[in-house]
Amino acid sequence: MNELIFFVNKVLISGATLGSVYALGAVGVTLIFGILRFAHFAHGDMMTLGAFVAFMLVAVFQSLGIQTPLPTGFIVLPFAMAITAGLALGIDRGFYQPLRAKGVKTVTLLIASVGVTLMMQGVIRLFAGTGTRSFFENETKDLYRFKLPIEGVRRSINFSEPQILVIVTTVIAVIALHFFLTRSRLGKGMRAMADNPSLAQVSGINTAAVVRATWIIAGSLAAMAGTLLALDVILKPDLAFNILLPIFAAAVVGGLGHSYGAIAGGFLIGFAETMSVFNWAVLLRPFKAGLPDWLPNDLSIVPSEYKLTVAFVILVLVLLVRPQGIFKGAST
Amino acid sequence: MSLLEVKDVEGGYGGAPILNGVNMAIDREDIGVIVGPNGAGKSTTLKAIFGLLEVTAGSIVMDGHEVANQLPDKLVPLGLSFVPQEFNVFTEMTVHENLEMGAYIRNDDISDTLDYVYEMFPPLKDKRKQNAGELSGGQRQMVAMGRALMSQPKLLLLDEPSAGLSPRYMMEIFETVVNVNKSGVGILMVEQNARQALEFATKGFVLAGGNNRYTGTGRELLDDPEVAQSFLGG
Amino acid sequence: MIRRDAILFAGLGVLILALAVWLKVPTTIQLLVTASAYALIALGLNVQWGYAGLFNVGVMGFLMVGGASVVFVSYPLNDAFWSSDGPFMLLKAIIAAIAGGLLIWGVTRIPKTGSLKKVRGFLLVVAWAVAYVVYRSQIDPAAVLIEEKAGFVGGLGLHPLFGWAAGGVMAGIIAYVIGKICLGLRSDYLAIATIGISEIIRALIKNMDWLTRGTLTVSPIPWPTPLPADIAAAGMDDATMSVILARSGFLAVTVILIAVIFFFLQRAYNGPWGRMMRAIRDNHVAAGAIGKNVTKRELEIFVLGAILMGIGGAILATYVQILDPSGYQPINHTFIVWVMIIVGGAGNNWGALFGAVFIYIVWTISEPASLVLFSMISDLSEGAGIGAIPDIESRALQMRVFVLGLVITFALRYAPQGMIPERVRTDD
Ligand SMILES: Nc1ncnc2c1ncn2[C@@H]1O[C@H](COP(=O)(O)OP(=O)(O)OP(=O)(O)O)[C@@H](O)[C@H]1O
Ligand SMILES: [Mg+2]
Numbered sequence: 001m002n003e004l005i006f007f008v009n010k011v012l013i014s015g016a017t018l019g020s021v022y023a024l025g026a027v028g029v030t031l032i033f034g035i036l037r038f039a040h041f042a043h044g045d046m047m048t049l050g051a052f053v054a055f056m057l058v059a060v061f062q063s064l065g066i067q068t069p070l071p072t073g074f075i076v077l078p079f080a081m082a083i084t085a086g087l088a089l090g091i092d093r094g095f096y097q098p099l100r101a102k103g104v105k106t107v108t109l110l111i112a113s114v115g116v117t118l119m120m121q122g123v124i125r126l127f128a129g130t131g132t133r134s135f136f137e138n139e140t141k142d143l144y145r146f147k148l149p150i151e152g153v154r155r156s157i158n159f160s161e162p163q164i165l166v167i168v169t170t171v172i173a174v175i176a177l178h179f180f181l182t183r184s185r186l187g188k189g190m191r192a193m194a195d196n197p198s199l200a201q202v203s204g205i206n207t208a209a210v211v212r213a214t215w216i217i218a219g220s221l222a223a224m225a226g227t228l229l230a231l232d233v234i235l236k237p238d239l240a241f242n243i244l245l246p247i248f249a250a251a252v253v254g255g256l257g258h259s260y261g262a263i264a265g266g267f268l269i270g271f272a273e274t275m276s277v278f279n280w281a282v283l284l285r286p287f288k289a290g291l292p293d294w295l296p297n298d299l300s301i302v303p304s305e306y307k308l309t310v311a312f313v314i315l316v317l318v319l320l321v322r323p324q325g326i327f328k329g330a331s332t
Numbered sequence: 333m334s335l336l337e338v339k340d341v342e343g344g345y346g347g348a349p350i351l352n353g354v355n356m357a358i359d360r361e362d363i364g365v366i367v368g369p370n371g372a373g374k375s376t377t378l379k380a381i382f383g384l385l386e387v388t389a390g391s392i393v394m395d396g397h398e399v400a401n402q403l404p405d406k407l408v409p410l411g412l413s414f415v416p417q418e419f420n421v422f423t424e425m426t427v428h429e430n431l432e433m434g435a436y437i438r439n440d441d442i443s444d445t446l447d448y449v450y451e452m453f454p455p456l457k458d459k460r461k462q463n464a465g466e467l468s469g470g471q472r473q474m475v476a477m478g479r480a481l482m483s484q485p486k487l488l489l490l491d492e493p494s495a496g497l498s499p500r501y502m503m504e505i506f507e508t509v510v511n512v513n514k515s516g517v518g519i520l521m522v523e524q525n526a527r528q529a530l531e532f533a534t535k536g537f538v539l540a541g542g543n544n545r546y547t548g549t550g551r552e553l554l555d556d557p558e559v560a561q562s563f564l565g566g
Numbered sequence: 567m568i569r570r571d572a573i574l575f576a577g578l579g580v581l582i583l584a585l586a587v588w589l590k591v592p593t594t595i596q597l598l599v600t601a602s603a604y605a606l607i608a609l610g611l612n613v614q615w616g617y618a619g620l621f622n623v624g625v626m627g628f629l630m631v632g633g634a635s636v637v638f639v640s641y642p643l644n645d646a647f648w649s650s651d652g653p654f655m656l657l658k659a660i661i662a663a664i665a666g667g668l669l670i671w672g673v674t675r676i677p678k679t680g681s682l683k684k685v686r687g688f689l690l691v692v693a694w695a696v697a698y699v700v701y702r703s704q705i706d707p708a709a710v711l712i713e714e715k716a717g718f719v720g721g722l723g724l725h726p727l728f729g730w731a732a733g734g735v736m737a738g739i740i741a742y743v744i745g746k747i748c749l750g751l752r753s754d755y756l757a758i759a760t761i762g763i764s765e766i767i768r769a770l771i772k773n774m775d776w777l778t779r780g781t782l783t784v785s786p787i788p789w790p791t792p793l794p795a796d797i798a799a800a801g802m803d804d805a806t807m808s809v810i811l812a813r814s815g816f817l818a819v820t821v822i823l824i825a826v827i828f829f830f831l832q833r834a835y836n837g838p839w840g841r842m843m844r845a846i847r848d849n850h851v852a853a854g855a856i857g858k859n860v861t862k863r864e865l866e867i868f869v870l871g872a873i874l875m876g877i878g879g880a881i882l883a884t885y886v887q888i889l890d891p892s893g894y895q896p897i898n899h900t901f902i903v904w905v906m907i908i909v910g911g912a913g914n915n916w917g918a919l920f921g922a923v924f925i926y927i928v929w930t931i932s933e934p935a936s937l938v939l940f941s942m943i944s945d946l947s948e949g950a951g952i953g954a955i956p957d958i959e960s961r962a963l964q965m966r967v968f969v970l971g972l973v974i975t976f977a978l979r980y981a982p983q984g985m986i987p988e989r990v991r992t993d994d
């Protein structure tokens with residue numbers, strides 16, 4: 001039973017946390033792909049940028065002496081999202097839109113996004129340095145323990161405060177996005193444009209407004225994902241560039257352009273990663289007596305330094321078997 | 333002055349001009365039919381009217397407004413609507429949502445127009461919750477026309493509405509076109525099934541090589557031996 | 567070649583001469599050697615992107631493969647490894663890998679139609695799982711033993727030129743597998759896959775201590791030409807002179823290599839093969855329609871480009887004589903190559919050559935230059951009472967990253983053709 005709780009902590013809770021962050025990032029990538037038809041390589045750094053914006057806001061809040069019951073990094077989230085959305089719009093104006101206006105191939109936009117990612121990395125490090133920071137320098141990170149009322153169970157199910165916030169916020173964001181895409185006019189316009197851009201134009205849909213909405217949503221979700229990730233782990237300049245691969249993998253698994261797929265893909269990759277590096281031998285411990293002794297002590301599927309390969313292998317499998325994504329159904 | 337006046341329009345896709353002086357005039361009570369050989373520039377003419385390619389010379393006046401080189405999001409509010417030849421439905425959206433997209437520019441209550449479209453195309457009513465990509469070719473064509481009608485246009489541009497449909501479906505679509513016209517919407521359509529279409533056309537245009545060869549009422553064109561000889565297959 | 571290009575190259579020559587005066591000759595030659603390795607890499611990327619429009623953002627991975635290959639092939643034999651059980655256990659692991667491969671291959675032979683088609687996918691997954699478990703069961707103890715007894719496997723002690731060739735071959739093999747999976751899909755997928763594979767190669771080389779010594783690094787990797795110490799031992803008294811001679815010798819090898827490769831690339835580009843590649847690049851559909859097997863051609867070219875990158879990566883590691891996995895960064899090893907060919911002129915080998923040398927020089931001297939600039943700003947801000955800039959050195963370096971990104975976006979917008987644009991002869 002203790003082993004099972006260890007499994008819940010290590011695989012289910014961590015996986016859900018990681019999956020939430022991946023899902024939020026992947027939705028942004030997939031929306032941008034659906035509307036603008038290119039893989040946005042600067043998305044990881046947009047997440048990092050959002051986290052740094054939040055970090056600066058926290059400094060402002062704390063210098064004003066504002067006390068909050070929840071981590072300040074979480075309280076400032078709406079402001080950070082708004083600022084990052086504005087920055088995303090500015091980046092589009094400055095770097096992508098002029099290229100679109102010239103009618104370039106979409107792969108040129110892809111290269112431009114590589115350029116943008118370098119610029120963002122440079123700017124972030126220029127101002128924030130290369131060191132790591134914590135949102136909890138002046139606050140405590142609460143840990144919630146849930147003891148199961150069962151005899152002989154020593155371990156407790158552990159949630160850290162950021163983990164709860166990540167999961168809850170993601171659920172809310174996903175529901176909000178769902179209503180936006182299926183109920184609002186602009187949201188349906190977005191789906192229409194992802195489905196058939198020229199027909200969307202013919203229908204009189206204001207495509208420029210849809211593009212702006214896309215950047216606003218992608219930018220604010222990126223800020224959300226980046227800040228929540230930094231709350232959960234640590235804030236550093238290469239925070240999100242390193243998770244670009246799982247995020248893209250999640251978007252591809254869900255089918256580029258499909259939001260619901262991206263969310264599912266995010267959680268799939270998150271759980272796959274935690275399950276792959278989990279040492280399954282732990283679960284066998286209670287039956288130790290009955291096990292053959294040639295069984296190694298470490299039964300993890302991949303060593304944790306190769307965690308990155310999990311996302312990659314899933315990506316490659318999907319590309320081999322079903323490049324259009326493994327989920328059927330509604331687009332955008 | 334007619335609802336839509338196309339005067340000496342030239343234009344193309346950036347390379348050599350495709351249109352070399354196209355002239356048309358359509359009123360709200362008209363059904364205009366454009367016929368002509370493949371590659372004559374029929375679709376291109378509709379696209380030029382709808383702002384989808386560059387017009388380099390000539391004028392296009394819609395309801396008193398000069399609209400050459402205006403983008404669709406300006407044209408739709410003026411009462412112009414377009415059903416492209418291909419890829420003319422949102423395949424991953426439901427029939428109902430497709431219709432809603434047609435009414436994107438409207439801010440008023442659209443339920444009456446929805447009723448009107450479902451009345452015009454009864455089969456769609458049962459399929460409203462289904463994705464348009466799952467419909468048959470004829471049903472898709474209905475969705476496409478329905479979508480275009482949702483903006484309450486004064487003039488509907490149709491590019492080969494009967495393409496790929498069986499003769500029975502074709503007659504049904506044509507009947508619908510006539511009904512739509514009776515409900516007060518002008519029609520300008522491109523048709524390969526020239527004879528049948530010219531039968532009910534109030535105006536006919538024969539296009540070849542990017543300009544008008546013959547213009548007249550549908551009947552006149554059908555009765556013109558030269559037109560019949562060269563463009564209607566004898 | 568057109569006059570403008572000649573002037574550009576002449577300007578580059580003047581720049582190099584100026585460097586020789588400013589930085590002294592040995593440093594300049596060193597810079598040129600590295601620049602020549604990058605030139606080879608840039609040619610490789612130009613083949614992939616410029617000829618065929620294949621978007622590869624995993625250049626770093628191919629460079630690392632090249633570096634690791636030259637270590638394995640050319641580093642001296644490690645007696646401790648060969649006298650231990652290591653070779654035997656590795657052999658078992660290799661046999662396990664081959665057996666696993668055969669098992670998987672066998673399952674893929676099951677026809678996609680017929681009675682077994684339902685279980686085919688399932689069997690394939692099982693085959694992969696079995697192969698993986700069997701391989702891990704052999705390689706894990708082998709790795710532990712090798713690291714314990716011998717540190718790492720060492721090299722084969724062959725001449726470094728074999729190491730370079732091996733680097734090309736290994737990079738080519740990896741490119742083949744990636745290309746097989748991703749070519750034919752949208753270019754975005756290739757981009758994602760290449761960035762993924764390069765990160766994974768980095769993780770592997772960093773962590774497979776038994777093969778590469780990981781972060782402990784391997785050195786010294788032997789040179790193909792005499793080292794300064796060899797020349798000194800042969801009777802050269804002047805230390806600077808022996809450095810100059812040794813580095814010049816190395817440079818001569820790389821320059822000859824580039825000249826030969828360049829010659830063949832030019833010929834191929836202007837021949838029917840190049841014409842076909844351009845047709846494919848500029849209009850997928852048309853080339854497909856005339857019955858050319860587009861994906862296969864693209865695969866060829868992707869592999870060819872990767873081979874050049876592998877060789878370039880091997881040269882880079884050989885010259886500095888050390889394989890340090892932590893020293894590889896996407897910025898220095900992937901994105902800078904992109905800047906080289908975008909600025910130089912994608913699709914034109916002269917452009918790639920020019921861009922590689924030019925950008926590498928700019929990149930190198932921008933380090934001291936940005937430091938000077940930042941010190942000046944810092945003095946100003948201190949004088950103005952705001953205080954000096956903290957961590958000035960690392961910040962100055964970050965500025966370069968920003969400028970790199972800016973150059974990419976601006977070049978795309980204002981000079982998408984580059985400084986020496988592609989010129990397609992229309993007369994043939
Ligand atoms: N997107 C485009 N870009 C460049 N040229 C085009 C494009 N679309 C059509 N053309 C060219 O314009 C000319 C007229 O084409 P258009 O589609 O108007 O013909 P059409 O009369 O509608 O023929 P069909 O009966 O086959 O539909 C053709 O020569 C065609 O090659
Ligand atoms: Mg047509």
